[in-house]
Amino acid sequence: xxxxxxxxxxxxxxxxxxxxxxxxxxxxxxxxxxxxxxxxxxxxxxxxxxxxxxxxxxxxxxxxxxxxxxxxxxxxxxxxxxxxxxxxxxxxxxxxxxxxxxxxxxxxxxxxxxxxxxxxxxxxxxxxxxxxxxxxxxxxxxxxxxxxxxxxxxxxxxxxxxxxxxxxxxxxxxxxxxxxxxxxxxxxxxxxxxxxxxxxxxxxxxxxxxxxxxxxxxxxxxxxxxxxxxxxxxxxxxxxxxxxxxxxxxxxxxxxxxxxxxxxxxxxxxxxxxxxxxxxxxxxxxxxxxxxxxxxxxxxxxxxxxxxxxxxxxxxxxxxxxxxxxxxxxxxxxxxxxxxxxxxxxx
Numbered sequence: 001x002x003x004x005x006x007x008x009x010x011x012x013x014x015x016x017x018x019x020x021x022x023x024x025x026x027x028x029x030x031x032x033x034x035x036x037x038x039x040x041x042x043x044x045x046x047x048x049x050x051x052x053x054x055x056x057x058x059x060x061x062x063x064x065x066x067x068x069x070x071x072x073x074x075x076x077x078x079x080x081x082x083x084x085x086x087x088x089x090x091x092x093x094x095x096x097x098x099x100x101x102x103x104x105x106x107x108x109x110x111x112x113x114x115x116x117x118x119x120x121x122x123x124x125x126x127x128x129x130x131x132x133x134x135x136x137x138x139x140x141x142x143x144x145x146x147x148x149x150x151x152x153x154x155x156x157x158x159x160x161x162x163x164x165x166x167x168x169x170x171x172x173x174x175x176x177x178x179x180x181x182x183x184x185x186x187x188x189x190x191x192x193x194x195x196x197x198x199x200x201x202x203x204x205x206x207x208x209x210x211x212x213x214x215x216x217x218x219x220x221x222x223x224x225x226x227x228x229x230x231x232x233x234x235x236x237x238x239x240x241x242x243x244x245x246x247x248x249x250x251x252x253x254x255x256x257x258x259x260x261x262x263x264x265x266x267x268x269x270x271x272x273x274x275x276x277x278x279x280x281x282x283x284x285x286x287x288x289x290x291x292x293x294x295x296x297x298x299x300x301x302x303x304x305x306x307x308x309x310x311x312x313x314x315x316x317x318x319x320x321x322x323x324x325x326x327x328x329x330x331x332x333x334x335x336x337x338x339x340x341x342x343x344x345x346x347x
Contacts, residue, residue, distance in 0.1 A: 009055045009136055010111055010207075012098050013047055015064040015072070015118035016088050021271045023343050024331035025308065033119035034071055037275055037290065044118040045075055050125055051116065054132060062118070063098045086235040091201075092249040093241040096222055099211055100229040109208035112136050117201045123265030123282065131262050135204035138172065138258065145213065145254055146204040147175065148262040149197025155187035158270045158341075160199035160247065162259050163190075175257040178247035197259060199247065200266055209256075217250045272324045273337040276306040291315075304337070 019032025026032045033044040041049065044062075051060050063083040064072060072082060083101050085094060095115065102113065114132065122128050135146040149162045160180055164173035178199065182190065190196035214222040221241050228237035242249075251257050267278045279288040289297050290308040296315060297307050303321035310328050317325065324340050326333040333343060 008112070009114065010059045010061065010102065010107060011051045011055055011114045011116060013044065013051070013060065013062045013116050013118050014091065014094055015044055015062050015068065016085060016094060017119055018088075019119065020344050021341055024326060024328045024333055025310065027330055028067070030071065031068070034075055037269065038121060042075055043121070043269075047116060047118050047120070048076060048079065050122065050128060053125070053129060061098065061102070063094050086238045089238065089241050090243045091246040092218065092244045093221075093225070093238065095210070095246050096214055096218065096225045096241070097229065097234070097238070099207060099214065100226045102207055103211065103226075104229050107207060109206070109211065110140075111207050112140050113205060113207050113210065115203040117268070119269065120201070121265075121267045121269050121278065124263075127264040131260060131264060132204070134170075135260055138170070138260075139204045139206055139209065143206055143209045143256065145209060145251060145257045146172075147251070147257070147259050148200040148202040149259040150200050150262055150266050152191050152196065152198050155184060155191045156198065157181055157184050157187050158274070159268065161187075161190050162197045162199050164195045164197060164259055168258070172258045172260045175251070175259050178252045180245075180248070197261065200262060201268070202262075203246070213250050213254050217253050271341050272306060272308075272326065273340045276304070276324065276337060279306075280304075306337070
């Protein structure tokens with residue numbers, strides 16, 4: 001295929017997550033990224049809205065599972081650039097498939113590509129836009145593989161961490177190490193050290209830069225996926241790929257990886273309790289109600305509770321605190337806020 005004129009920026013949204021911790025509202029056919037947890041737009045719609053301010057919608061691609069194609073078309077009718085995975089295989093295979101697809105479609109290798117989770121919250125869009133432009137310039141001019149790091153405010157065990165090394169004069173850091181979700185003891189150590197960031201899962205690089213890294217560190221799998229994309233025979237090959245994160249499989253081994261500190265009111269909203277905490281911080285309110293009919297929810301002598309409902313059923317809480325109450329057509333969840341992630345044990 002003939003090479004297209006260089007685009008200033010192409011965005012890839014990773015939307016393959018299943019969102020099991022948001023049961024009962026999150027279902028296989030309606031994962032977390034399609035839920036409306038802020039305002040009147042779903043998480044993935046808000047992600048696309050942010051990216052439209054930086055590039056044309058024709059340059060926005062979504063990588064997700066084939067089973068999510070219908071809900072993608074319903075929520076994002078203006079986007080048609082879907083890269084569909086036969087099965088979920090973590091971020092390294094997802095990105096190999098996506099980079100190979102962009103090259104096969106004729107995008108110039110020098111085009112800068114951004115990678116964004118579909119289900120995160122970013123409250124400060126102007127800060128996000130400025131940080132993204134800084135990352136684009138860095139990636140374009142120096143062929144750097146760039147990631148965003150969030151300064152930790154607590155020893156959170158639900159996030160991956162980035163250990164920062166050398167500090168550069170443009171307020172970026174060399175990445176020393178990517179760390180998967182740590183124990184509480186290790187997370188406390190990272191917080192005390194001061195040179196660790198939460199991993200926001202956002203990456204910016206030139207297509208040729210990440211392709212070269214894939215060729216170097218995943219040579220056999222990269223060759224397989226390129227051939228599969230060219231021949232349009234992805235399913236058989238994709239199931240042979242190792243399920244692994246791009247951070248560990250490639251980025252930690254590469255020498256030209258930088259992290260940019262990102263202060264942009266970010267949260268990955270990893271659980272109902274995380275949503276409660278974040279909404280409390282944003283609003284200053286004690287209790288959070290997410291309901292199409294808020295007048296149907298009554299709270300008496302109730303503290304630090306989250307109530308979410310997608311029905312018109314009357315819900316009343318009296319004299320309780322620290323509860324998560326989620327009611328939907330698929331089920332009813334009542335849990336102490338400290339135990340909400342255990343929902344995965346009973347599904």
